[in-house]
Amino acid sequence: xxxxxxxxxxxxxxxxxxxxxxxxxxxxxxxxxxxxxxxxxxxxxxxxxxxxxxxxxxxxxxxxxxxxxxxxxxxxxxxxxxxxxxxxxxxxxxx
Amino acid sequence: xxxxxxxxxxxxxxxxxxxxxxxxxxxxxxxxxxxxxxxxxxxxxxxxxxxxxxxxxxxxxxxxxxxxxxxxxxxxxxxxxxxxxxxxxxxxxxxxxxxxxxxxxxxxxxxxxxxxxxxxxxxxxxxxxxxxxxxxxxxxxxxxxxxxxxxxxxxxxxxxxxxxxxxxxxxxxxxxxxxxxxxxxxxxxxxxxxxxxxxxxxxxxxxxxxxxxxxxxxxxxxxxxxxxxxxxxxxxxxxxxxxxxxxxxxxxxxxxxxxxxxxxxxxxxxxxxxxxxxxxxxxxxxxxxxxxxxxxxxxxxxxxxxxxxxxxxxxxxxxxxxxxxxxxxxxxxxxxxxxxxxxxxxxxxxxxxxxxxxxxxxxxxxxxxxxxxxxxxxxxxxxxxxxxxxxxxxxxxxxxxxxxxxxxxxxxxxxxxxxxxxxxxxxxxxxxxxxxxxxxxxxxxxxxxxxxxxxxxxxxxxxxxxxxxxxxxxxxxxxxx
Numbered sequence: 001x002x003x004x005x006x007x008x009x010x011x012x013x014x015x016x017x018x019x020x021x022x023x024x025x026x027x028x029x030x031x032x033x034x035x036x037x038x039x040x041x042x043x044x045x046x047x048x049x050x051x052x053x054x055x056x057x058x059x060x061x062x063x064x065x066x067x068x069x070x071x072x073x074x075x076x077x078x079x080x081x082x083x084x085x086x087x088x089x090x091x092x093x094x095x
Numbered sequence: 096x097x098x099x100x101x102x103x104x105x106x107x108x109x110x111x112x113x114x115x116x117x118x119x120x121x122x123x124x125x126x127x128x129x130x131x132x133x134x135x136x137x138x139x140x141x142x143x144x145x146x147x148x149x150x151x152x153x154x155x156x157x158x159x160x161x162x163x164x165x166x167x168x169x170x171x172x173x174x175x176x177x178x179x180x181x182x183x184x185x186x187x188x189x190x191x192x193x194x195x196x197x198x199x200x201x202x203x204x205x206x207x208x209x210x211x212x213x214x215x216x217x218x219x220x221x222x223x224x225x226x227x228x229x230x231x232x233x234x235x236x237x238x239x240x241x242x243x244x245x246x247x248x249x250x251x252x253x254x255x256x257x258x259x260x261x262x263x264x265x266x267x268x269x270x271x272x273x274x275x276x277x278x279x280x281x282x283x284x285x286x287x288x289x290x291x292x293x294x295x296x297x298x299x300x301x302x303x304x305x306x307x308x309x310x311x312x313x314x315x316x317x318x319x320x321x322x323x324x325x326x327x328x329x330x331x332x333x334x335x336x337x338x339x340x341x342x343x344x345x346x347x348x349x350x351x352x353x354x355x356x357x358x359x360x361x362x363x364x365x366x367x368x369x370x371x372x373x374x375x376x377x378x379x380x381x382x383x384x385x386x387x388x389x390x391x392x393x394x395x396x397x398x399x400x401x402x403x404x405x406x407x408x409x410x411x412x413x414x415x416x417x418x419x420x421x422x423x424x425x426x427x428x429x430x431x432x433x434x435x436x437x438x439x440x441x442x443x444x445x446x447x448x449x450x451x452x453x454x455x456x457x458x459x460x461x462x463x464x465x466x467x468x469x470x471x472x473x474x475x476x477x478x479x480x481x482x483x484x485x486x487x488x489x490x491x492x493x494x495x496x497x498x499x500x501x502x503x504x505x506x507x508x509x510x511x512x513x514x515x516x517x518x519x520x521x522x523x524x525x526x527x528x529x530x531x532x533x534x535x536x537x538x539x540x541x542x543x544x545x546x547x548x549x550x551x552x553x554x555x556x557x558x559x560x561x562x563x564x565x566x567x568x569x570x571x572x573x574x575x576x
Contacts, residue, residue, distance in 0.1 A: 014364055016180050053369040058171070059377040065115050065152035068122040069136050076135045076239075086131045087229070087236035090182045094230060 001035040003028050101295045101333075103326045104303050105261050106217075106253035109268060110246050111278040112224070112286040113156045118243035119223050120147030120190065125245075127284070131238035139243045141185030146372055153245040154197070154376065156277040157221050158386050160247055161198030163271050163393055164216050168383050172197040172220075174373040177365045182237045183226035191222035191248075193367045197376070203251075204395060205267030206413070207260060211395075214264055215252040222246050247277070253292065253303065258322035262315050265289060270394045274419050282313050289313075291322055294339065295329045304329070305339040309353055311346045321346035325353050397422060405435040414443055420457040421447070427464035432471050441467060445485055449492045461495030462488075470498035477558050478502065480509045510556045513565070516549070519557070520565045523548045534570055542566065 008028045012019050019027065073086050082089040118125055121138035137145035161168050175193035201216035226242035228235045249268065255261045269287055272278035279286050289312045294304040309325055312318045324346075329339050344353040392400070394416045401412035416422045425442045432438055446467065450457050470488055473479045479487060479502050490501045510516060523545060524531055534541045549562050 010364075014178070014366065053173075054371065054374050056374055058375045060149065060374040062149045062151040062154070063122070065117050065150050066122060067117045067124045070123050070133070071135055071137070071140075073130065073133055076132050076140060082234075084231070084234065084236050086133070087238055088132070088182070089234045089236055092230055092233050092235050093182055093228075094235075 001032060001039055003032050098327060098330045100298055101330050102298050103256060104253045104294045104296060105255035105322060106292040107251045107261060107264065108290045109249045110288040111249065111272050113153055113245040113247060113277055114279060115150060115152045115245055117150060119150050119153050119245035121243055123243065129240055131240060134240045139239050147190060150245065153221055155386065157197050157219065157247055158383055159275050160272060160277055161201065161219050162387050162390055163275055164201040164203055166198035166201030166216060166219060169195055169197055169199065170378045171195065171375055173375045174370040175367045176370045177367055179363060179365060182235055183228050185239065189223060189225065190370055192220035196220035203264065203268060205263055207263050212260060214254040217250045217252050219247055219249045222248060258319040261291060261322055262319045265315060265318060274391055274393055285313065289318060293322055293325045295326055305341050307339060308343045309346055310343060317346055317348055320351055321353055324351065407435060407439050411439050411443060415439060424457060424464050428468045431465050431468035437471060441471065445488050460492065462491045466491055466497055473498050473502065477509055480559065509558050510553060513561060516557050516561050517565055519549050519552050520569055523552065524569055
């Protein structure tokens with residue numbers, strides 16, 4: 001499967017990665033190899049096999065609508081890179 | 096070509112917050128206004144290894160809404176991940192439903208002008224809300240209290256043809272969700288949010304124009320303003336030989352106009368795929384039937400019943416049913432008092448006036464429906480006059496006491512005893528021979544003077560009808576002499 005540098009840039013953008021031109025080229029080749037390996041699967045006769053997204057089958061556990069298990073502020077914020085009051089503080093991002 | 100030669104085409108997407116105690120996939124509280132990040136668990140924070148567990152109340156409410164909107168309920172529905180990067184979404188994806196939503200193919204019928212309009216519902220799905228960012232200086236401050244709050248997204252087909260229709264559809268949808276008890280219907284606080292897809296096409300055309308998505312429509316007035324502005328903008332653009340771009344536009348409430356937020360080139364690739372952490376949701380037909388059996392009477396059905404069965408005017412019926420609590424109060428009182436029209440007048444008059452003046456919620460008022468019925472019975476039984484009854488009701492509203500006890504305490508009881516009134520009438524006529532003579536001479540306006548004198552002597556408690564009848568009879572007699 002042939003990939004263009006633009007394909008690599010698109011994937012990098014979706015993953016919020018910044019790549020140098022060398023990296024773009026290197027990843028283009030690697031990604032092509034990965035997709036090529038996957039395309040071998042496409043040669044298998046799967047027309048009669050239903051698609052499976054889940055290993056555990058349908059219908060999972062549910063819970064009652066009860067408030068429990070809140071962490072508390074100190075625990076919730078203990079890994080915060082920075083905080084302002086009880087907010088997580090991150091570099092400014094505006095959509 | 097004037098704007099009238101174009102046909103606007105509008106579809107609405109509504110996000111309605113569900114009234115659960117806890118979040119959709121964790122036990123954290125959905126309480127509003129708490130200290131930032133207080134209501135969080137490992138799931139809300141997106142900590143590695145934390146697994147979502149579905150709140151069964153959310154499913155219950157989604158099915159309830161779906162049935163009320165005449166949807167087909169999918170017994171097998173699937174959870175999906177929708178990916179994007181933003182600090183208020185710590186997992187990097189939102190859990191939502193994509194290919195197999197829980198409800199599909201419904202419709203909503205609502206009153207519009209003198210007729211009714213039907214709009215098809217494309218789908219309703221469940222999803223989690225994101226957190227909230229506050230931008231301050233060089234930082235964004237993140238509060239994840241709202242992250243994981245359960246939402247219903249209700250998507251209409253592009254069946255609406257004007258801003259007015261869109262606003263009425265939204266009001267009707269909000270009323271239904273409030274009646275069902277699944278949403279509080281508050282646009283300003285963001286628990287009922289709306290995006291609008293708007294396009295225009297030349298009348299008679301068979302293909303829709305390019306649509307624009309409008310965001311930030313947090314009041315019914317803004318919904319109308321934004322859609323009207325957008326229709327005019329698109330018509331002008333097409334008229335000038337331009338083309339409408341497919342884009343997302345934000346409504347600027349200050350300027351009353353829409354402006355571009357992101358165009359098609361920036362259209363997001365959300366990379367939806369089934370969430371492996373949540374197996375497909377499977378419902379039993381009996382579960383759906385059980386919910387169907389407990390659906391309340393919805394606003395439009397209520398209006399029709401009030402008009403057809405109770406004989407109320409369409410106007411009064413709509414006013415009464417616009418507020419679920421008022422309709423409930425009215426119906427409770429109606430069980431104890433049969434004159435629906437008179438009762439409706441009191442509910443829309445004195446009761447609503449007191450509620451508005453005192454600024455209390457109808458569900459919190461001290462006076463009960465049975466007590467209001469008692470007061471109306473007292474009016475009918477002539478133990479209190481219509482005018483005095485308003486004062487009595489004011490005291491009942493304040494104190495929560497019965498009509499009879501307020502009437503007795505305030506001495507507002509009406510005297511209907513003919514003998515007692517007759518004595519006063521005789522006395523007044525005897526004391527005003529000059530006016531009697533005037534009346535006899537044909538000056539009938541003096542009649543009002545006699546009524547006034549009698550009522551004054553009785554401190555306003557004389558039954559007006561009896562006073563009138565007795566005065567007329569006596570004056571006739573004196574005339575004959």
